[in-house]
Amino acid sequence: MQLDQLKRREFISLLGGGSLLAPFAASAQEAGRTYRLAVLTANAREAPQNMALLDELRRYGFVEGQNLVIRLA
Numbered sequence: 001m002q003l004d005q006l007k008r009r010e011f012i013s014l015l016g017g018g019s020l021l022a023p024f025a026a027s028a029q030e031a032g033r034t035y036r037l038a039v040l041t042a043n044a045r046e047a048p049q050n051m052a053l054l055d056e057l058r059r060y061g062f063v064e065g066q067n068l069v070i071r072l073a
Contacts, residue, residue, distance in 0.1 A: 010065070032067055033067065034067055034068070034069060035062060035067060035068050035069070036068075036069045036070075036071075037068065037069070037070050037071070038070075038071045038072075038073060039055075039070065039071070039072050039073070041072055041073070045072050050072060052072050054070070057070075
């Protein structure tokens with residue numbers, strides 16, 4: 001009888017400890033912020049004006065596909 005209670009207590013302790021550590025495991029891979037930018041233009045993506053905009057954004061640390069999503073419409 002006492003052996004069953006001991007196993008039950010160990011099991012409950014294991015579940016409790018696991019539930020306390022679960023949030024730390026989930027936040028281990030924290031994603032950076034992703035910025036979204038929409039530009040209304042009549043020019044193609046490869047137009048000099050749009051390329052200049054993209055170059056300036058890269059200069060300030062915004063990299064398309066990493067922390068920046070751009071939609072040219």
